[in-house]
Amino acid sequence: MKFGPVPLSRAKGAVLAHSIGLEGQRLRKGRTLTAGDIAALDAAGIAEVTVAALDESDVDEDSAAAALADALAPDPAALGLKIAAPFTGRVNLHATQAGILRLDADALHAINRVDPSVTIATLPDARFVAPRTLVATVKVIPYAVPADVLNRAIAAAQPESLYVAPVVRDTADLILTEVPGMKPSLLSKGQAAVEARLATLGVTLASVRTVPHDTDALADALGEGGAALTLILGGSATSDAADVGPAAVEAAGGHLERFGMPVDPGNLLFTGQLNGRPVIGLPGCARAPALNGADWVLQRVVCGQDPTPDEIAAMGVGGLLKEAPIRPQPRSRGPVTARAPKVAVLLLAAGAARRMEGRDKLLEPVDAEPLLRRQAERALASGAARTVVVLPPDRPERAAALEGLDVRTVIARDAAEGMGASLRRGVLALDDDVDAALVMLADMPEIDTPHIDRLIAAFSPDDGREIIRSTSADGQAGHPVLFGRRYFESLAQLGGDQGARSIVAEAGEHLVDVPLDGVAAITDLDTPAQWAAWRKARGEG
Template sequence: MQFGAVQTIDAVGAILAHSVHAGDVRLRKGRCLSEADIAALLAADVQSITVAQLQADDIPEDQAAQRIAAHMAGEGLSIAAPFTGRVNVHAACAGVLRVDRRAVDALNAVDEAVTLATLPDYARVDARTMLATVKIIPYAVADTTVAAAEEALSAPALTLHPFRSRRVDIMLTATLGMKPSLLDKGEAAVRRRLDRLGLQTGDVIRLPHEVEPLAQALRDSTAPMVMILGGSATSDRADVAPAAVVAAGGVIERFGMPVDPGNLLFLGGIGSRQVVGLPGCARSPALNGADWVLERLAADLTVEDADIAVMGVGGLLKEIPTRPQPRDRVAPSRKPRVEAMILAAGASRRMGGRDKLLEQVDGQPLLSQVVEQAQQSGADAVHVMLPAQSPRRDIVGTGRAKIVTVADPEEGMAASIRAGIAARGAQADAVIIMLGDMPEVTAHHLDQLIAAFSPADGREIIRATDADGTAGHPILFGARFFESLTRVEGDRGARDLLREAKDYVVQVALDGRAATTDLDTPQAWAAWRAGR
């Protein structure tokens, strides 16, 4: 790749390295410059620009990032579409992340242009949590570099171990004179921990802090896991709770851990059943060493003496003034929840009596194809805006798409937008507004828009364009604009909002003319079919 300043007239097909604002010309960096762009720049008297010019063996940044990320694809991982050379990897479910540091280090040693950043090994994650991001630094890298990066990931760099539900009995011991409220507090805290990990609370047994009653309770339990929260801190392997495990025919595999709070945890087993002796700090919701052990056990990961022995680095978990309390920390970056809104309530007035959304495309009605593509995309929900009485309702299908009735479709596009926003899920972070008569928009295109969405980076409206930069549809709107979308009127849709919020708009180029090919007339249909 060649990077540097060139004469504007020689920059057709190059990638603009720095945004240009000259007169009425507004071109963002990263744009592949068309002949029309060059003409506009020259008309604005921009004679020289800084660009990246790809060579024959170069792989564009998005393709390079996608190829590398594909080597991390595996069960439990969700790979997003690329945007500006970045591909994010999210968790498809809750669990514990394992990271192969050797593979990550090998990848990052291939070339400074290729980077992979991940969460720490053994991180506990929720569904939709961002686990890793592949980023290509320049606008392109050599094919040989990408191949070397793929080779470095021959061993999976990321593995997500989902939490597996199972029954857990809780045993609470009480010393003489101990307040029942303290037992109540401990039980509530343990229950919360189990719920958070998808574990089922089994029997909750309260008994004296003595060896034999606790040993008998352990013998009677049939749960695959037992958790003991003692009325007094365990200070030795021969203390009450560990001694009860041994008396019940079990073994103590580890006593104590180099994590604070959490030092006084012990881990044991009775046959195939696991026994976890909780430290007293488990009565608090604050993070402690027991959480690390429970997370791994819930994810079916082995926890042995040696595993606990190496937890010391990073094991100082005490809440100190310079660090927020663990329970108050902001959750890790997560995959945004995006819902697709298909506007399909129009009257097809220009079709001469035919319904454009029932026209056949590849053997099925156009609307069926549009709905199918939306369902195959990364959108978390699909809503189809339709009039109350319409044959289109019969062809939406039985998938996860939901029909939303538009009470006043004759008003135009705005009525459908308002209905869609009202029907969105309460947790939606963004919506994609799609037109029902655009046959070339695919699931991959929708994923490109989702990948570009990032409120933290100011990318809150994502608008599709043709390959030449002509703006079109679909358009993604972040939650910041939901209220404004409820106030749109007439058949202008969200045009006024797009103009007012132009600083939040990022354009994403789709293949060919997918973003502007909408078929409203018989003549447009005939020309499109002939072009295929």
């Protein structure tokens, strides 16, 4: 790859290295310069630009990042992962299920040692994650890398060097012990705290029993449980491996695995086995909601990743969880974990199709099914969290075409007013937890699932990318267009035939153009003649 300033005459097809603001538009870095871009730069009096020009042996940043991510997770669903579409040389991997993230640190280090241009970053090993949590990101730093560098990184990748182990023990028995003079509120407080902990892990509390703090009574209670694991919260702290809790496990026919752990708070935890099921003796700090060593053990155990004594011993590094005295205030919550944005597709299908000479263009057969159903299926197959289809009140055939699909339909009773009315109805129907809406026109047959995923991958409010607009390969603006939540209020105020062009025009640096293959972003079919020409181009006669 050659990097540096070049005259405009040599810039076409190269990658723009630094963003340039022009009147009415902004060319962002990473953009492949088109003839239209060159003309705009020339009109602005810019004689040269800094670009990256790829050699024949180079692999562009997006293709390289995608190839490495695929090598790390060749069957992502089986690993509890979802691979996002590449954008700006980055591919994010998200959890698809709750569970423990497991890493092969040596394999990941080997990738990062191949070359500084190819990287992978992850959350820590054994972190409990929720669905949609960002667990890893592959980033190719320059605009392209030599093929041999990429091949060495792929060779270093191990297919199971990262995965999410799901929750496999989803029920638990809780045994509380009480000592003379113990306040009943301590028992209820302990039960509530444990129940809340389990709920965050997707585990149900199957039974709760309260017995005296006595070895025989506790042993009898241990023999009665039938859940996947048993938790003991004693009325008195466990002080020795021969104390009441550990002794009761052995008296019931089980065995003690470990007493004590190098995590504070949480030192007085013990673990054991009884009838093939794990038993965890919780430390007294488990009555409080703050993070403690028992959380780390419990998270692993419910996911079938039972920690060995050596693994518990290794928790000491990083295991000082108490507040440092120099902190101005205690921690109010855990670290903020990035998650995949929740994007809804708004499939606009309320148009009147007046130019179709009596035919309904959205019911035209494409690949042996109505166009509307086909495009809804493509939206459903994407990384979008849900699909909302906006329909007119007088076309029941369109609703029938969607039968059996997991879409939400919204009737735009004022659809005759124009696209603005459909947009307004669709946005108002979105749930409060939706981060962005991808507005997709149902009469654009060349828009496919990978296009939708590419637009979603480009959305990043933290990086100022809040409106993502599709363009043709040569830079002509088109559809779909994705809008971040901050624009929902403006979209909900649209009316009549007023589309969202005014919102896009005022977006400034928050607007990012994403080129799609060929003319997919600008191909809509409004007349029988256009349909006939399109079918002929597809080889349908």
